[in-house]
Amino acid sequence: MQRLSSEALDQLFLQARTHQKWLDRPVPDALLRELYELAKLTPTATNSHPTRYLFVKSAEARRVLAEALPPSNVEKMLKAPATAVVAWDERYHAQMPKLFPARGEALAAAWATQPTAARDAWVLQNTGLEASALIYAARALGLDAGPMGGFDKAKVDATLLAGTGWHSVLLVNLGYGDAAQLPPRLPRLDFDEAARIA
Numbered sequence: 001m002q003r004l005s006s007e008a009l010d011q012l013f014l015q016a017r018t019h020q021k022w023l024d025r026p027v028p029d030a031l032l033r034e035l036y037e038l039a040k041l042t043p044t045a046t047n048s049h050p051t052r053y054l055f056v057k058s059a060e061a062r063r064v065l066a067e068a069l070p071p072s073n074v075e076k077m078l079k080a081p082a083t084a085v086v087a088w089d090e091r092y093h094a095q096m097p098k099l100f101p102a103r104g105e106a107l108a109a110a111w112a113t114q115p116t117a118a119r120d121a122w123v124l125q126n127t128g129l130e131a132s133a134l135i136y137a138a139r140a141l142g143l144d145a146g147p148m149g150g151f152d153k154a155k156v157d158a159t160l161l162a163g164t165g166w167h168s169v170l171l172v173n174l175g176y177g178d179a180a181q182l183p184p185r186l187p188r189l190d191f192d193e194a195a196r197i198a
């Protein structure tokens with residue numbers, strides 16, 4: 001493994017920002033597929049990958065999604081060429097025979113009846129990791145990302161995700177951000193405020 005170039009670190013971290021204003025430049029479906037092929041490689045517990053993605057691009061899907069957003073988030077989504085609805089699948093355990101062949105059948109059976117609190121903690125942890133991977137995969141492909149948690153999740157689940165068994169967690173707007181319209185970056189905690197070495 002080699003340390004990445006400073007250009008790569010800039011693109012992934014140092015210059016990368018959360019974007020909310022978008023250039024009029026489309027994101028082809030093939031690029032969204034490439035994005036998934038990178039993001040799917042993030043580690044998850046027992047390789048369970050509970051996360052699912054609905055990429056919203058069409059005018060009709062956008063219209064429905066807009067109805068689930070507070071006014072402050074509507075334009076940020078509508079002007080983005082694509083928005084990923086990041087969700088988790090309530091039947092994620094059914095994929096364990098494929099995802100973890102050594103013990104998949106047993107895990108699928110055990111998790112089918114696991115207590116809701118345990119399941120929720122599991123999906124919260126793993127979907128967060130997978131959403132983060134989506135953002136960094138987007139940056140690696142030259143895209144910008146704009147995560148948004150402010151939306152009516154029950155409404156999205158009952159409309160765009162109806163009949164899927166998927167439960168929305170986060171929106172990630174995707175496209176080419178207008179860097180000229182970025183506000184200054186908010187501060188971060190220094191190492192000594194946020195970290196210890198034991």
Ligand SMILES: Cc1cc2nc3c(=O)[nH]c(=O)nc-3n(C[C@H](O)[C@H](O)[C@H](O)COP(=O)(O)O)c2cc1C
Nearest residue numbers: 016017018019020073147148149150151170185186
């Ligand atoms: C889980 C999550 C939820 C967020 N929700 C919203 C939101 O509803 N609306 C919004 O405008 N920005 C939202 N943001 C964007 C954050 O405010 C932004 O990522 C943060 O300030 C860092 O900005 P930077 O990447 O430019 O440094 C959200 C970000 C995350 C990670």
